[in-house]
Amino acid sequence: MTETTQLAVNGTLMRGLELNDNLVEVGATFLREDTTAAVYRLWTIDDRHPAMIRTTDGTGTSVHLEVWDIPLVGLASVLAKEPAGLTIGKVLLADGSEVLGVVGEPFLVEGQREITEFAGWRAYAAAAEER
Known part of the structure; x- marks a missing residue:
């Protein structure tokens, strides 16, 4: 039996997007x-991924994401293919549970556009297409 864990993804790993494969x-x-939970902020990194x-300062929002069941043996492979500056950490969900998830390192967002008001990558990408 393969051991698995849950992984929260909030960007191009989501269904139908560039890195979902x-x-x-x-x-x-x-x-x-x-x-x-409403404790996250979101940035677009060169309009390629979030x-x-x-x-911790009360300026966060709830971010829409997907939760996947991933074999532990595949987790490193997925992480290795993520853009630089993205890593795996614990993500607090709205129901108070924690799962592993893709998060950004603080240096990555320096000089980038904050998109927290969209509360998710799909909403931001849809709005960007309308511009």
Whole structure:
């Protein structure tokens, strides 16, 4: 039996987006759409992918994301293919539970556009297409 863990993804790893095949190739399965607790801020990194960072100053929002079940043996492979500055950390979900998830390192967002008001990558990408 393969050991798995839950992984929250908030950007291009989501279903139908650019890097989703990285999850599928390691045998990950989609579990559900979910949201984080209202403690995260979100940036676009050169309009290629988002970076989500947890806050402690009360300026966060709930971010829409997907939760996947991923084999532990595939987790390193997925992380290795993520853009520089994205890493795996614990993500606090709206129901108070924690799962592993893709988060940004603080240096990554320096000089980038904050998109927290969109509360998710899909909403930001849709608005960007309308511009």
